Amino acid sequence: MTETIGLWVAALFTIGIYSFLYKENPLYRLSEHLVVGISTGFGIAVTYAQVLKPKLIEPILSGEPNAWLLFVPAILGILYITRFFPSVGWLSRYPMAFLMGAGMGIGFPLQMKAQVLRQLEASLIPLYETGMSWDIALGNVVMVLGTLAALIYFFFSKPHKGPFFGTGSKIGIWVIMVGFGATFGFTVMGRISLLIGRIQFLLGDWLHIIK
Amino acid sequence: MKRSIPLAIVMVGGILFIIQYFIPHQHSQTLFDYYTExxxxxxxxxxVLGVGSLSRLHSHKIKRKAKNWQYSYAVLIPLFLVPFFALIMPESLGGGMLETMGGARTTQGVFDFTYMNIQVPIQATMFSLxxxxxxxxxxxxxxxxxxxxTVLLLAAIIVMLGQVPIGELLGKWFPKVGLWILRYxxxxxKRAIALGVGFGMLATQLKIIFGVERNWLGGAGE
Structure with missing residues (x-):
């Protein structure tokens, strides 16, 4: 019984969201507001169950050694709430500063490693090796030169003129367009497969028209 | 006090943790562990701040009977009911998923029902929209x-057709070329964009650490 009601409720909201394709209507607005409320409510439940309860409340209540130190993040966290009171709202900058400063410090070397050094390292590859098929060798050339050309395109400190910056940026935009095309194609595929999933739910699980 | 101390906390914290990365000592690791905890x-x-703002916004809408105020109840009621049901049935919090044992549901209730039959379908449908x-x-x-x-169009078409069976029917080379485009x-x-983003993020992180970028301070008192 519960499952049948659940199916009908899910179908109702699925149709409610699709009804937006015609025009905005009360059912769509209800679904839109519900999803905000439920997802935030879910966020509260998960944050309490997975962060505050095991990492703050339980260690303090069970009197773990050094648990008193946990009052420091708790007090810092409570300072966020001062944002609601304009006269002391500036106190909310303290927890933000704590998270921002240490977060930036921890992130800096990791970012340098993952986003810069690893990317550079992966681009410095032999273009051809004995036994390598022609399509891989061509791909390596396209990838290495493409990365360099696209970087030149994004380098705005020099005018895009001359044999290096001019030609480089022109090749760069072609490579970027191929990349954007591939990404766009992938996104379209992802959305279409989600649409197929919802239609399968409506016609299969709900109406049993298809199997 | 209002701006200088937060800026100093950011600078000290930022520099300290950059140095911490390069010093693999037990004390340095303890410092890192405290931060991650x-x-x-x-x-x-x-x-709390986000929930407070959302509740305030919608309760004001209801109070003032602003346009479409009735829908604010659809935000406020689940906002408080969902955590309430999650708290009285903590076993259902395993990602909101129904746990089954021998085909029978072991966790039932309003929390699961709301998550599986309202939240999941609405979100999936919104993305499919x-x-x-x-x-x-x-x-x-x-x-x-x-x-x-034209290049953008061709790349997208080849990649799309390369992923579906009809592409292989049209030409055996479609999947291979599609994969080649994706790989090279x-x-x-993507790598050039990642490098650009990486350099941009590094520059922004340094600007925040050294107090050049101060927008994060917001406007709560000067």
Whole structure:
């Protein structure tokens, strides 16, 4: 019984969201507001169950050694709430500063490693090796030169003129367009497969028209 | 006090943790462990701020009987009911998923029901709704008005056809070429963008650490 009601409720909201394709209507607005409320409510439940309860409340209540130190993040966290009171709202900058400063410090070397050094390292590859098929060798050339050309395109400190910056940026935009095309194609595929999933739910699980 | 101390905390914390990365000592690791333990706790309280703002906004709407005020109940009621049901049935919090044992549901209740039959279908449908809009966007983007737009169009078509069975029916080379585009020119473009983003993020992080970028302070008192 519960499952049948659940199916009908899910179908109702699925149709409610699709009804937006015609025009905005009360059912769509209800679904839109519900999803905000439920997802935030879910966020509260998960944050309490997975962060505050095991990492703050339980260690303090069970009197773990050094648990008193946990009052420091708790007090810092409570300072966020001062944002609601304009006269002391500036106190909310303290927890933000704590998270921002240490977060930036921890992130800096990791970012340098993952986003810069690893990317550079992966681009410095032999273009051809004995036994390598022609399509891989061509791909390596396209990838290495493409990365360099696209970087030149994004380098705005020099005018895009001359044999290096001019030609480089022109090749760069072609490579970027191929990349954007591939990404766009992938996104379209992802959305279409989600649409197929919802239609399968409506016609299969709900109406049993298809199997 | 209002601006200088937070800026100093950011600078000291930032420099300290950059240095910490390069000093693999036990004390340095203890410092790092404290931060990783404390940061989620501090961050969790930010949710109070978000929930407070959302509740205030919608309760004001109801009070003032603003346009479409009735829908504010659809935000406020689940906002408080969902955590309530999750608290009285903590076993159902395993990602909101139904746990089954021998085909029978072991966790039932309002929390699961709300999550599985309202939240999941609405979110999936909202994302699938984009298929219709992306189709019209694709039509506009894919009109081969210039050589560059033609390249974009061709790359997208080959990649799409390379992923579906009909592509292989049209030509055996479709999947291979699609994969080649994804592996090489696409990777070249992505890598350049990743490097650009990486350098940008590093510069922004340094600007925040050294107090050049101060927008995060907001406007709560000067």
């Amino acid at each position: 404390w940061a989620p706790i501090v961050g969790a309280f930010a949710l 984009l298929a219709f809009y992306i189709a019209s966007a694709a039509f506009r983007a894919f009109r081969a008005k210039s050589a560059l737009a 020119p696409n990777l070249g473009a």
